[in-house]
Amino acid sequence: MKYKSIKDAMDKGKGEVSIRGWVYRERGSNKIKFIVLRDSTNIIQCVLKKDYFKKSWSEIDGIQIETSMKITGIIKKDKRAPSGYEVVVKKYVVVGSSDSFPITKGQSAEFLLDNRHLWLRSRKMTAVMKIRSTYSQAREEFFKKEGFWRFDTPVLQPTQSEGGSTVFEVKYYKQKTYLAQTWQLYGEAAIFALEKVYNSGPTFRAEKSKTSRHLSEFWMVETEVAWWRLKDITEFAKKELKYCIKKVAEKCPEEFKLLGRDPKELIAMTKKSWPTIKYRKALKMLKEKAGMNVKFGKDLRTIEEETIAKMYDTPVVVTHYPQEIMAFYKPRDPEFHDEALCFDMLCPEVGLEIVGGSERSLDIKEMSENLNRGGENPKDYKFYFDLRKYGGVPHSGYGVGLERVIQWICKLDNIKDAIGFPRTMLRWKP
Numbered sequence: 001m002k003y004k005s006i007k008d009a010m011d012k013g014k015g016e017v018s019i020r021g022w023v024y025r026e027r028g029s030n031k032i033k034f035i036v037l038r039d040s041t042n043i044i045q046c047v048l049k050k051d052y053f054k055k056s057w058s059e060i061d062g063i064q065i066e067t068s069m070k071i072t073g074i075i076k077k078d079k080r081a082p083s084g085y086e087v088v089v090k091k092y093v094v095v096g097s098s099d100s101f102p103i104t105k106g107q108s109a110e111f112l113l114d115n116r117h118l119w120l121r122s123r124k125m126t127a128v129m130k131i132r133s134t135y136s137q138a139r140e141e142f143f144k145k146e147g148f149w150r151f152d153t154p155v156l157q158p159t160q161s162e163g164g165s166t167v168f169e170v171k172y173y174k175q176k177t178y179l180a181q182t183w184q185l186y187g188e189a190a191i192f193a194l195e196k197v198y199n200s201g202p203t204f205r206a207e208k209s210k211t212s213r214h215l216s217e218f219w220m221v222e223t224e225v226a227w228w229r230l231k232d233i234t235e236f237a238k239k240e241l242k243y244c245i246k247k248v249a250e251k252c253p254e255e256f257k258l259l260g261r262d263p264k265e266l267i268a269m270t271k272k273s274w275p276t277i278k279y280r281k282a283l284k285m286l287k288e289k290a291g292m293n294v295k296f297g298k299d300l301r302t303i304e305e306e307t308i309a310k311m312y313d314t315p316v317v318v319t320h321y322p323q324e325i326m327a328f329y330k331p332r333d334p335e336f337h338d339e340a341l342c343f344d345m346l347c348p349e350v351g352l353e354i355v356g357g358s359e360r361s362l363d364i365k366e367m368s369e370n371l372n373r374g375g376e377n378p379k380d381y382k383f384y385f386d387l388r389k390y391g392g393v394p395h396s397g398y399g400v401g402l403e404r405v406i407q408w409i410c411k412l413d414n415i416k417d418a419i420g421f422p423r424t425m426l427r428w429k430p
């Protein structure tokens with residue numbers, strides 16, 4: 001028996017087909033049973049008639065949601081059916097019966113998270129996962145086209161890099177290590193061999209905030225390039241996002257529509273130019289247009305990021321944040337000493353920070369001071385400082401928060417829906 005996917009069966013559109021999948025919906029009377037079967041490609045209505053299945057009617061009558069089945073029958077167009085086609089069943093096999101499925105309409109977000117292993121099968125989660133996968137495939141294509149090398153690095157690392165307050169400590173034999181807060185420090189080591197490197201991998205932050213935009217484990221897509229400066233890297237980050245978003249919008253229009261996002265709108269956005277402004281200008285705009293007073297030296301809070309982002313209909317890059325509050329490796333602007341050569345990219349609508357990056361400091365003394373101030377021992381960063389001692393060159397990089405991008409383009413209220421099995425301060429199961 002040659003099984004077709006539901007999509008291929010519908011493309012065939014007539015004659016006999018064999019399909020397999022799971023029961024998405026069922027209803028019936030004592031004469032007829034309607035089963036909507038689901039596979040990874042689509043759903044389709046299947047009809048079983050009692051006259052035809054006299055002997056097995058009690059089994060058919062008892063079929064519950066999520067039962068796995070193989071079905072052979074005649075497919076035809078039917079306007080009333082949920083996906084426009086119907087299969088009149090001639091043969092069926094119940095492969096795995098299903099208990100009464102715990103997920104029904106109108107359940108709370110927490111219940112769905114407790115049952116994530118089952119909720120993954122929902123149309124919503126399936127659409128999000130397809131978009132996420134397609135996005136990642138497009139990204140691999142992009143970096144290949146741009147002549148980058150993929151460089152894999154350890155998840156267990158001897159130091160923090162983005163601030164000691166959010167590291168997860170891991171017992172490592174008789175020592176201790178930390179879960180990677182970023183790939184960057186190792187990416188920097190690799191540019192001396194490969195010049196243009198990238199990666200995508202799990203990244204960990206012990207975020208103590210319970211927000212709709214923070215995960216404790218997320219996937220960061222990072223890039224590091226020798227010789228490039230701030231301007232090069234901000235323009236390249238825009239190019240990467242435009243490429244990936246356009247590709248995924250072209251390849252997953254139905255999935256986006258199901259999530260309430262018009263894919264054409266995304267494609268149009270990738271064709272616009274995305275502005276870059278300085279942090280100081282952002283403060284001025286906040287004051288003049290929104291009456292918000294933020295002093296130079298403060299990081300932008302969520303509400304301020306949102307306010308800036310809402311002034312644009314594309315992502316906006318904000319550069320030159322105050323050096324003092326930045327990670328230890330972000331260099332000072334040689335002209336304006338209180339500013340760092342760094343950037344964030346904020347997405348429109350929700351105003352999430354989707355990208356963070358910078359030039360990398362070459363000044364060992366200053367970096368040591370920054371580390372000391374943060375309670376770190378500069379001696380632990382010898383390997384990192386060596387990269388400045390042996391043929392250091394200007395270089396820059398950035399990291400894209402994959403779930404943040406997915407949250408934004410899929411219009412998800414919570415970042416937890418942008419990943420299969422989310423990890424947050426309060427959730428590490430299932």
Ligand code: 4AD
Nearest residue numbers: 182184214215218353354355356357397398399401
């Ligand atoms: O801005 P961040 O902290 O930058 C870095 O880690 C740099 N080392 C990256 C680099 O230059 N190679 O993180 C980068 C991005 C953020 O802009 C955000 O999109 C995402 O990672 N991110 C998170 N996403 C979900 N949950 C969290 N807790 C996140 N923290 C950061």
Ligand code: MG
Nearest residue numbers: 344353355356
């Ligand atoms: Mg950041």
